[in-house]
Amino acid sequence: MPQHAPANETVSDTELVRRLKARDPEAMEVLVRVHGSKLFGIAYQFTRNENVTEDVVQEALISIWNKIGTFQGRSSFTSWMYRVAANCALMRLRKEKRHINDVSLDQEDIDNAKKPLQLPGNEPLPVHTIQGEELKDHIQRAIDRLPEPYRSVVILKDVEEFSLEEISEMTNASLAAVKSRLHRARLTLRQMLLPYLSVQEAKKL
């Protein structure tokens, strides 16, 4: 294989998985060329920092190499790989102590399941008829204002569409705690985003 293969290289996931399982080191280079951007994209949702994302992607690549034997093809390789990358990003957040201790939050979350979070300046964002990039920016800033682990749960479920069971496993939290956190996060976001949640918009859903 040439040192720099073409950027538009196409290799099926089935073939890539076969080569990774056969411990072909060059398959790792194919993985970077074909899926590197996707791994970067998912890790960046959590870290919001290019340098930290680079570290997380490196950890994810090593993890994929070490764990490929456990991939049984029950989900697509892409979703399995996303999950590994998201796990690495969550571990990084925990190391940086942005992620509050999961265990102690479990009971608190269940007890307060119906209450929005009390954040400073939790008032709704200014009322404007905005669309496109401005709306996107407001929503992303609202998500970023959530404390951990609420922010991660929203990204995992409502943005990246992992299942509740997968999130429970990835965050080492009970299913009940994951549901409560997500519900509280949504209630809080609902308060912040209320000006954009016109009944007309909601009726389309």
Added chain:
Amino acid sequence: MNLRIVKKYLKAARHPLGYHCTHMAKLIFDYVEGTLDPLVAAKLEKHLADCPECIEFLQTYRSTKHLCHEHGRVECQMPPEMKDKLLQFVRQSMDKA
């Protein structure tokens, strides 16, 4: 009959099916996720038909989820030089392995 029980009956009487608004807050998560028991969901829907406040709450809750899904993902392209750095990292790691 004590006052608490009277209040409970009066509250339920406002909504003949017994699914008054406090139930909505408890059930909305599973209802929106589609994990609510179908019989409970049917009762909840009957309540929704008579309660504009709960309908608005449900719509704005769903809309919040929808907006996060549609607009919550931060688009960020991997810088081209990072791909080269990752390839170098992989080669070094595989050499060590």
